[in-house]
Every structure is written in structure tokens, then in C-alpha cells.
Amino acid sequence: MEEIFASVNRKRLTLKRGKERVVANRHPWIFGGAIASEGGPADAAIGDLLDPDGNRVASGFYSPRSEIRLRALTFDDEELTADLIGARVTSAIARRRSLLNDRTNAIRLINAEGDELSGLVLDLYNDVVVGEVGNAGIERIKPMLLEIIRRELRPRFVYLNNDLPARRLEQLPTEPEAIGEGTPATTILENGLRFEVNPAAGQKTGFFLDQRENRALARELSAGKSVLNLFSYTGAFGVYAAAGGATFVGNVDGSDIAIDQARRNHDLNGSTNIAQFMVADAFAHVRKLAAANEHFGLIICDPPAFAKRRVEVDRAARGYKDVNLYAMRLLDSRGVMLTFSCSGHMSLDLFQKVIFAAALDAGRRISILGRLTAAPDHPVSLYCPEGEYLKGFLLQVHE
Ligand code: SAH
Numbered sequence: 001m002e003e004i005f006a007s008v009n010r011k012r013l014t015l016k017r018g019k020e021r022v023v024a025n026r027h028p029w030i031f032g033g034a035i036a037s038e039g040g041p042a043d044a045a046i047g048d049l050l051d052p053d054g055n056r057v058a059s060g061f062y063s064p065r066s067e068i069r070l071r072a073l074t075f076d077d078e079e080l081t082a083d084l085i086g087a088r089v090t091s092a093i094a095r096r097r098s099l100l101n102d103r104t105n106a107i108r109l110i111n112a113e114g115d116e117l118s119g120l121v122l123d124l125y126n127d128v129v130v131g132e133v134g135n136a137g138i139e140r141i142k143p144m145l146l147e148i149i150r151r152e153l154r155p156r157f158v159y160l161n162n163d164l165p166a167r168r169l170e171q172l173p174t175e176p177e178a179i180g181e182g183t184p185a186t187t188i189l190e191n192g193l194r195f196e197v198n199p200a201a202g203q204k205t206g207f208f209l210d211q212r213e214n215r216a217l218a219r220e221l222s223a224g225k226s227v228l229n230l231f232s233y234t235g236a237f238g239v240y241a242a243a244g245g246a247t248f249v250g251n252v253d254g255s256d257i258a259i260d261q262a263r264r265n266h267d268l269n270g271s272t273n274i275a276q277f278m279v280a281d282a283f284a285h286v287r288k289l290a291a292a293n294e295h296f297g298l299i300i301c302d303p304p305a306f307a308k309r310r311v312e313v314d315r316a317a318r319g320y321k322d323v324n325l326y327a328m329r330l331l332d333s334r335g336v337m338l339t340f341s342c343s344g345h346m347s348l349d350l351f352q353k354v355i356f357a358a359a360l361d362a363g364r365r366i367s368i369l370g371r372l373t374a375a376p377d378h379p380v381s382l383y384c385p386e387g388e389y390l391k392g393f394l395l396q397v398h399e
Contacts, residue, residue: 004045004140005081011040011047011062013070014054023049023057023075026383028118030058030070038069045137046080061119061137065169071118071135086144088116093152096377100124106188106197107377108209109153113387114379119166122149123209127156128186130199130206134166146179159184159199176200187268191216193239194268196261207234210374210390211302214338217372217394218300219244221336225297228252228289228330230282230323235262235275237300237338242271246298249275252285283319286326299327299337305389307343316343317350321358328362331397338372340392348391355393370394 003009015022019034030049040047047062047070059080060072074080092115099107109129110122119134129149133139149158157180167174178184178200185198190212199206218227218237222244229238232251235258241249249271251262256279266272278285282303301323306316324339331337341351348371359366372392374380380387 001141001143002082004137007048009041009044009046010059011038011044011064012050013038013047013062014050015052015057017052020051020057023072026072026075028060028072028113028116028381028384029068029386030060030072031067032069035069045135045140061135063135063170065171066135066166071137073116073118082141082144085117085141086148089120089145089148090152092117093148099377102189103192104190104212106190106195106207106209108375109377111378111387113381113384116381120145123206124153124155125197125199125207126186126188128180128184128197128199129153129155129158130184131158131160132164133160133162133172134164136170136172139172156180157182157184157186161199190236191219191240193243195234195236195239195265196268201257208236210342210378211236211340212375212377214340214372214375214392215240217370218298218338221298221338222246225335226250226295226332228296228299228327230286230299230301230327231303232262233258233302235259235265235277237302238262238275239265239269239271241298241300242266242274243269247274250278250296251275252278252280252282254279254281283323283326286323286330290326290329294330295332295335296330297332297335299331299335299339301327301337301339302342302392303340305343306341307345310345313343313345313350316341316346317354320346320351320354321361324355324358325362328359328364328366328395328397331364333397333399335397336369337395338392339395340372340390342390344386344389346391351391352393355395359395365398366395367398368393369396 016036049058058072105126121132160177197207219240222241226248227241227246232253238249238251266275306319307313374390
């Protein structure tokens with residue numbers, strides 16, 4: 001493994017003259033357009049970035065087929081070694097230990113650029129570690145990674161999804177890897193509530209840990225309220241709402257598998273009696289509820305990323321506006337709403353404009369009580385603000 005870091009095995013990428021400043025801001029993504037020439041072995045996983053005079057200015061993971069040719073991990077004189085990467089992994093885990101306690105045993109351990117480990121996402125679900133390895137560099141240091149995971153966390157099971165599109169681009173295997181006893185299914189504890197997680201079946205890494213604090217907020221806001229949980233997936237927001245004293249929780253999701261999971265999670269927490277489970281298109285469902293003059297004290301709207309690519313932002317904005325507009329019409333007098341966008345390409349500014357347009361058309365007087373983001377185990381590097389995908393608002397109607 002060490003040998004992939006040896007200088008003879010590294011790609012040497014020389015910057016175009018005039019592009020020297022691409023490293024000035026320490027942004028980890030170095031695009032192919034800034035590179036004048038490439039030397040060194042074709043199958044290199046590690047690359048050095050040289051200025052036009054041949055001085056090394058950065059080192060990182062090399063991807064011959066990605067637009068992002070180099071994911072810089074170190075700059076200037078800092079040597080890129082296996083030990084340095086290992087130390088970053090250990091440090092990322094150590095920084096999160098305080099989040100684990102007898103009420104919460106599921107956290108994100110490593111958040112790619114947010115932990116200076118571009119291409120690596122690791123989540124802990126109780127006794128199971130779930131990972132996404134997105135580039136050839138991480139793939140090659142996997143033995144070291146697994147060793148650190150074993151030493152630091154002693155998991156029963158490690159499950160690597162291997163389903164990122166980037167892996168296909170890099171011609172890495174796309175079969176999942178399951179290492180351990182039994183199955184990767186487990187039950188987690190989050191803020192004292194229990195959830196089933198099956199990494200082999202779920203979306204993304206199985207359970208959206210980034211919403212943990214926003215779910216806790218939903219619990220605080222739910223006492224005595226009738227709650228609508230749109231795009232409910234695992235039903236997690238609904239379970240929190242019920243735990244917070246909601247009188248009714250309506251979970252709505254287009255997937256019957258998700259709705260079954262939501263039902264089991266309500267069961268696990270003893271709140272099936274006040275909950276409803278609807279397999280329905282959320283866009284159609286909010287219209288139906290509005291036509292029936294239904295009202296809710298708290299609405300959660302957490303759709304999937306409508307804009308996966310920049311060109312889809314306009315269409316996504318229309319989708320967010322539509323579902324939020326009808327949801328706003330369903331709010332009780334002084335009702336509150338937690339509304340989210342997890343599209344990386346939709347900025348907070350644009351999302352606020354969309355919410356404004358929805359309120360205007362819904363004819364409701366609405367204020368922002370709070371701005372919401374991902375939980376702190378999903379850090380965003382100041383040097384790579386693209387990592388900030390989840391944004392949301394806590395809204396309230398006045399009248
Ligand atoms: N709120 C969830 C995460 C939502 S993920 C949580 O806290 O974990 C997005 C969910 O939206 C998925 O479960 C998907 O099945 C569902 N979905 C996507 N399009 C939908 C639609 N048009 N109507 C209803 N559900 C939809």
C-alpha cells in the first residue's frame with residue numbers, strides 16, 4: 001500500500017501558466033482544464049501538482065477520467081503519506097466521540113472534504129460501519145482504513161456500498177462489500193429513539209444522519225399538534241414528532257418500502273397508534289388535503305434532491321415551490337413548518353426566494369424563525385463550500 005505513495009508511482013500534473021492561483025485558495029478540486037501536461041504511470045492513484053517551474057504545490061488523489069483531475073489533500077511542503085491519511089481518519093473519529101452517548105449511537109464518522117478526506121464517507125450505525133469509497137486512491141488504502149475502523153470502533157459489520165457513479169467512471173468494482181458476521185441490518189438509537197437501519201437495502205447510506213438535530217427540533221415543536229411528514233422515508237421525523245407529543249402524525253412517501261420502514265420505526269417506538277402511513281405522490285397528496293380543507297400544526301417537507309445537476313436547478317425550483325405552496329395552505333393558524341432542500345446546486349438564497357414565491361402564491365403571511373443545516377458530524381470545509389448541500393427553514397404563519 002505504501003508503494004502507491006512512492007514518487008515513481010505518482011502522476012505528475014503540471015499547471016498551465018497563469019493557472020498558478022488555483023491553489024491559492026486551497027480548494028481541493030483541481031480541474032483538468034488547469035492542467036497543461038501529465039506525466040508518470042497511467043494507473044497512478046496519487047498525483048503531485050507542479051507549477052510551470054516544476055515546484056510541487058499540492059498532492060492528492062488522481063483521477064484520469066474525472067473532470068476533477070486531482071483531489072488535493074496537501075499543499076506546499078506537506079508530504080502526502082499513508083500515515084497522514086490514517087491520522088486524518090483517526091482524528092475525524094476522535095473529534096466525534098463526544099456525540100456518542102447512551103442515547104445516540106449513530107453518527108457520520110467521516111464527511112469527505114469536510115474532514116479533508118475527499119472521496120470518503122463513513123457512517124456508524126450502532127455496531128455497523130457503512131462506507132462510500134469514491135476514488136481509486138481511497139480504494140487502494142482500504143486495508144489501512146479497515147484496520148483503523150477495527151481498532152477505533154470494533155464494529156460487528158463493515159458494509160461498503162460501492163454504488164457511487166464516480167466508481168464506474170474510475171472503473172472500480174461496483175459490487176457491495178460486506179465484511180462481518182450476520183447481516184448489516186441493525187437497530188440504532190438516536191436521541192433516545194430507535195430506528196431500524198438496513199444498509200444493504202436503504203437509499204444512500206441507509207438513514208439520513210444529517211437531519212438528526214432538525215428531527216430533535218421537530219420533537220420540540222410537536223406537543224399537541226397534528227403533524228404532516230412529507231417525503232417521510234424512514235418515518236424518522238414522524239417518530240420524533242410522536243415522541244414530542246403530537247396528537248396525529250401523517251407520513252407520506254411515494255415508496256411502499258419506505259412506508260413499511262416508517263411503520264416499523266413507529267412500532268419500535270410505540271407510536272403506531274397516532275400515526276398514518278400513506279403511499280402517495282406528495283405533490284398530489286398536498287393538493288388533495290388542501291381540497292379537503294385539512295390543516296396541520298406542524299408540517300415537515302424534506303424532499304429528495306430535485307436538482308442533481310446544475311442544469312436542473314430551474315425545474316427543481318418549480319418542484320420545491322409547488323409542494324411548499326400547497327403545504328403552506330395546509331398550515332393551521334400559527335402553524336409551523338420545517339422545509340428543506342438537499343440539492344447542492346440550490347443555494348440558500350435561491351431556496352429562500354422559492355419559499356417566498358410559494359408563500360406569496362399561497363397567500364399566507366409567513367416569517368423565518370430559523371435557518372437549518374446539517375448536524376455537526378457533517379462538517380463543511382471552508383475551502384470547499386460545495387459540501388454544504390442541506391439547507392432548511394423553520395417557518396411560521398402569523399395569522
Ligand atoms: N425525510 C426523510 C428523507 C427523505 S428522502 C428523512 O428524514 O429521513 C426522500 C424520500 O422522498 C424518499 O423516501 C422517496 O421515496 C420519497 N419521494 C421521492 N419523490 C416523491 C414523491 N413525488 N412523492 C412522495 N415521496 C417521494
